[in-house]
Amino acid sequence: MSNPSPDLLICGGGIAGKACALALAQSGLSVTLLGARPVAAALPSGSYTQRLYALNAASRQLLDQLRVWPHMPPERIEPVRAMHIRADGAQLAFHAQEAQAEALAWIVESDAIERALDLALRFERRVQIDPAQAARLHRLPAQSGWQVQTDDDRALQAPLLIGADGEHSLVRKVSGIAMDTHDYLQRGVVANLVCAAPHDGVAFQTFADGGVIALLPLAPLQGRSMVSLVWSAPEALAQELLALPPQALAQRVDAHLHGLRAQHLGPLQATGSAAAWRLQRQLARHTVADGLVLIGDAAHRVHPLAGQGLNLGLQDVQVLAHTLQQRPAGQALHDPRLLRRYSRARAEQVLALATATDSLARLYAAQSRVPAPLRALGLHAANAFPPLKQLLTRYASGLPYLA
Ligand SMILES: Cc1cc2nc3c(=O)[nH]c(=O)nc-3n(C[C@H](O)[C@H](O)[C@H](O)COP(=O)(O)OP(=O)(O)OC[C@H]3O[C@@H](n4cnc5c(N)ncnc54)[C@H](O)[C@@H]3O)c2cc1C
Numbered sequence: 249m250s251n252p253s254p255d256l257l258i259c260g261g262g263i264a265g266k267a268c269a270l271a272l273a274q275s276g277l278s279v280t281l282l283g284a285r286p287v288a289a290a291l292p293s294g295s296y297t298q299r300l301y302a303l304n305a306a307s308r309q310l311l312d313q314l315r316v317w318p319h320m321p322p323e324r325i326e327p328v329r330a331m332h333i334r335a336d337g338a339q340l341a342f343h344a345q346e347a348q349a350e351a352l353a354w355i356v357e358s359d360a361i362e363r364a365l366d367l368a369l370r371f372e373r374r375v376q377i378d379p380a381q382a383a384r385l386h387r388l389p390a391q392s393g394w395q396v397q398t399d400d401d402r403a404l405q406a407p408l409l410i411g412a413d414g415e416h417s418l419v420r421k422v423s424g425i426a427m428d429t430h431d432y433l434q435r436g437v438v439a440n441l442v443c444a445a446p447h448d449g450v451a452f453q454t455f456a457d458g459g460v461i462a463l464l465p466l467a468p469l470q471g472r473s474m475v476s477l478v479w480s481a482p483e484a485l486a487q488e489l490l491a492l493p494p495q496a497l498a499q500r501v502d503a504h505l506h507g508l509r510a511q512h513l514g515p516l517q518a519t520g521s522a523a524a525w526r527l528q529r530q531l532a533r534h535t536v537a538d539g540l541v542l543i544g545d546a547a548h549r550v551h552p553l554a555g556q557g558l559n560l561g562l563q564d565v566q567v568l569a570h571t572l573q574q575r576p577a578g579q580a581l582h583d584p585r586l587l588r589r590y591s592r593a594r595a596e597q598v599l600a601l602a603t604a605t606d607s608l609a610r611l612y613a614a615q616s617r618v619p620a621p622l623r624a625l626g627l628h629a630a631n632a633f634p635p636l637k638q639l640l641t642r643y644a645s646g647l648p649y650l651a
Contacts, residue, residue, distance in 0.1 A: 253404070253405050253406060254277075254278040254279055254280045254376065254404075254406050255272075255277040255278045255279065255406060255407065255408070255581060256272060256277055256278075256279050256280075256406050256407075256408045256409070256410060256581065257279075257280050257282065257394065257396055257404060257405070257406040257408070257409050257410070258272075258279060258280070258281045258282065258410045258412055259282050259283060259382045259385075259396065259409065259410065259411055259412065259413045259418065259419050260282070260283050260411065260412035260413030260414060260417070260419075260544070260546065261281050261282065261283045261284020261285065261377070261379075261412075262412065262414060262544065262545075263358065263361055263362060263365065263544075263558060263561070263562070264412045264543050264544030264545070264558070264561035264562065264564065264565060265281060265283070265284060265410075265412030265413070265543075265544070266281065266284060266362065266365040266366070266369060267310065267311070267314065267316070267365060267562055267565045268410060268412055268543060268564075268565045268568065268569070269281040269284075269369065269372075269375045269377075270314050270316070270365065270368055270369055270372060270375065271310070271313075271314060271565050271566070271568075271569035272568075272569055272572065273372045273374035273375045274314065274372070274569075275569055275572065275573040276374070276573075277374065277572070277581075278374045278375075278376075279374060279375045279376070280375075280376045280378055280404060280406070281369075281375055281376070281377050281378065282378050282380060282381070282382050282396065282398065282404075283378075283379070283380070283381050283382065283413065284369075284377050284378070284379060285379050286362075286363075286366045287359050287362040287363055287366065288359065288363075289363075291321070291324065291357065291359055291360060291363070294469060294470055295440065295469065295519050295520060296324070296357055296440045296466060296469065296474065296476070296519070297357050297358065297359045298438055298439070298440070298520070298522075298523045299357065299358035299359070299438070299523075300355055300356065300357050300358065300438075300440075300464065300466070300476045301355070301356055301357075301358060301361070301555070301558050302328065302353040302354070302355055302451070302464060302555035302559075303353060303354050303355075303356055303361075303558070303559060303562075304353050304556070304559045304644060304645050304646040305349065305350075305351075305353075305645040305646060305647050306559065306562070306563055306566070306645060306646025306647050307558070307559050307562040307563070307646065308354060309647075310562050310563075310565065310566045311361070311364075311562075314365075314368060315368055316361070316364045316365055316368050317364070319363075319364035319367050319368065320356060320360045320361065320363075320364045321360060323467060324356070324357060324360055324467050324469075325354050325355070325356050325360070325467060326354065326355045326449065326464075326465050326466050326467040327344075327350065327351030327353075327354050327449060328344070328351055328352045328353045328354065328355060328449060328450075328451045328464070328465060329343070329344050329345075329351060329352070329448070329449035329450065330342060330343045330344065330352070330448075330449065330450045330451070331352055331450070331451045331452075331453070332450060332451075332452050332453070333453045333454075333455070333627070334452075334453070334454045334455070334508070334510050335454065335455035335456070335612060335623060335624070335627055336455075336620040336621070336623050336624035336627070337624055338623075338624040338625075338627035338628050338631070339627070339631060340627050340630050340631045340637075341631060342637055342640070342641050344641075346634065346637065346638065346641075347637075347638055347641040347642065347645075349641065349645065351449075352451070352641065352644070352645075353451070353555065353644075355451075355464045355465060355466055355467075355476065378398070378404075380398035380399055380400050380402065381398065381399040382396045382397070382398060382399075382413070382418055382419070383397050383398060383399040384396070384397040385397070385409070385418065385419065385422040387538065387539065388405060391538075391539065391582065392405075392407065393405055393406050393407035393408065393409070393539055393582065394406065394408075394409040394539055394540065396409070407539065407580065407581055407582045408539055408540070408541070408581045408582045409539060409540045409541075410540075410541050410542075410543060410568075411423075411540065411541070411542045411543070411546040411547075412543050412544050412546060412561075413546050414544070414545045414546055415528075415530065415545045415546070415549055417542065417545075417546035419540060419542065419546060420532060420542055420546050420547075423537040423538075423540050423542075424537070425532050425533060425534050425535075425537055425542065426532075426533045427530050427531065427532050427533070428530070428531045428533065429528055429529070429530045430528065430529045430530075430606070431526075431527075431528050432480075432527040432528060432529070432551060432609060433482060433483050434459060434480050434481060434482055434483060434486065434526075434527045435480075435481060435483060435486035435487075435490075435524040435525060435526055435527060436478055436479070436480050436524060436525045436527050436552050437477070437478075437479040437480075437481055437486050437489045437490060437522050437523075437524045438476065438477060438478050438479075438522060438523055438524070438525075439476075439477045439494070439497060439498075439518065439519075439520070439521070439522040439523075440466065440474060440475070440476050440477070440518075440519045440520060441463075441474065441475050441476075441477055441498050441501065441516040441517060441518060441519065442472045442473065442474050442516065442517040442518075442519055443473050443474065443475055443513035443514055443515075443516055443517075444473075444513065444514025444515050444516075445473070445512065445513050445514040446473045447463075447465040447473055447475055447513060448465075449465050450465060451463070451464050451465060452510070452512070452513075453553070454505070454508055454510050455608075455612035456504075456508055456612075458481065458482075458485060458504060459479060459480045459481040459482055459485065460479070460480040460553050460609075460612065461477070461478075461479050461480075461501070461504065461505070462477070462478040462479075462480075462552075462553070462555070463475040463476070463477055463513065464476040464478065464555075473513075474519070475513065475516075477501060477522075478552060478555075479501070480527060480551070480552060480553060480609075486524055489522060489524075490522055490524055492522075494518030494519070494520060494521050494522070495517065495518045497518060497522055498516040498517050498518040499516075501516055502515060502516050527551055527552065528549055529549060529550055529551060529602055529605075529606050530545075530548065530549040531547075531548050531598070531599070531602055532546070532547045532548065534591065535547045535564075535590070535591045535594060535595075536584075536587035536588065536590060536591045538582075538584070539582040540587075541568060541587060541590060543561060543564035543565060543568060544558075544560075544561030544564060545557065545561065547564065547594075547598070548560060548598050548602060550601055550602050550605045550606075551605040551606060551608075551609045553605055553608060553609060554601065554604070554605045554608075554644065556601050556605065556644070559646055560597070560598060560601060563594075563597065563646055564594055567590060567593045567594055568590050571586060571589050571590040571593065572586070572590075597646075600643075611623060
């Protein structure tokens with residue numbers, strides 16, 4: 249049974265919500281986390297689950313600080329040593345070594361992150377996990393916080409409510425915060441594939457009329473070299489891909505990459521079926537309101553071509569925990585000045601990333617007005633200019649890039 253009046257209520261127990269509960273509890277606050285269900289106890293031994301993330305250095309740092317990273321299975325985490333981007337016959341390459349970084353990112357299964365978070369939360373006595381969903385929310389009078397009515401008809405309240413409840417966020421709707429939405433009319437089709445040639449820790453991305461294909465290197469399982477496919481495909485093509493049996497999908501990816509002269513991994517084989525997510529850019533006009541904060545996908549969703557959506561959510565967590573922890577003695581958690589400080593601290597990075605991924609998605613869309621030779625020239629120029637590549641690598645790491 250939950251503490252009926254903790255310091256904070258977090259609505260939404262995805263990765264952002266769980267990490268937020270842990271970070272705030274570790275800074276001494278009592279938290280009730282609503283809507284959190286532990287994931288399955290064991291990961292499948294011979295395959296990967298469908299949902300994988302490229303975590304950047306800032307996310308890794310946060311998960312280390314939260315003592316979560318050490319509980320993720322190292323044999324299922326693959327460091328990305330290099331990234332090759334191909335478009336219009338030109339190539340742009342990033343190397344971790346050039347950026348003096350250990351890796352450009354780490355590819356990890358969603359379930360591996362959640363399991364490690366579940367384990368850490370189990371030992372955190374300041375967090376109460378409540379699997380119920382928030383059904384209704386009410387602002388209490390005289391700035392005394394929010395009351396949440398759960399779907400099993402209990403009432404909980406706290407001075408500060410955090411909305412980590414994803415793209416259809418109830419918290420955002422109830423607060424009246426408007427959302428700017430752009431539908432890419434694409435789906436992110438994901439599947440895990442076995443490749444004949446080793447990937448050498450290289451992530452590969454190609455932009456073409458059929459959408460953006462990313463092949464992310466996975467740690468070998470049972471001696472097999474594997475990649476995770478994320479194909480951001482126009483809606484009709486995505487439906488076609490989803491209807492294919494797994495092996496036919498692998499052959500289709502092969503054929504598409506051959507057509508682009510970009511098949512370097514040998515024949516691909518399927519390991520299971522594909523899944524797909526609708527791709528939208530969504531930006532909440534505000535990330536704070538009266539006694540309330542939005543984090544993660546409840547606040548922003550970006551095109552997955554840069555693999556940054558969850559990274560942004562985890563950086564929200566880092567900044568929110570830091571802001572609340574650094575508040576002057578006596579300042580209430582829901583003080584609007586404090587919440588505005590958090591909001592200002594997040595605004596620039598979120599907007600910059602949403603704009604950058606959006607511009608790239610539009611630049612390479614089939615109906616793009618920029619001619620292919622001009623785009624190729626731009627890619628060649630960027631590749632020949634190491635300081636720009638270093639800056640981009642640093643920016644994607646999520647770490648302060650003017651160190
Ligand atoms: C194809 C694809 C590939 C991607 N690849 C990457 C990548 O490589 N790297 C990366 O950083 N990001 C990536 N992303 C983005 C990433 O998936 C999301 O940003 C991330 O999952 C959002 O996490 P979240 O915890 O904010 O939201 P969610 O995962 O949506 O979690 C929200 C939680 O809130 C709960 N909830 C909802 N309503 C209520 C309620 N009323 N009461 C209680 N609980 C509620 C839900 O059940 C859920 O558990 C990708 C996205 C796509 C589509």
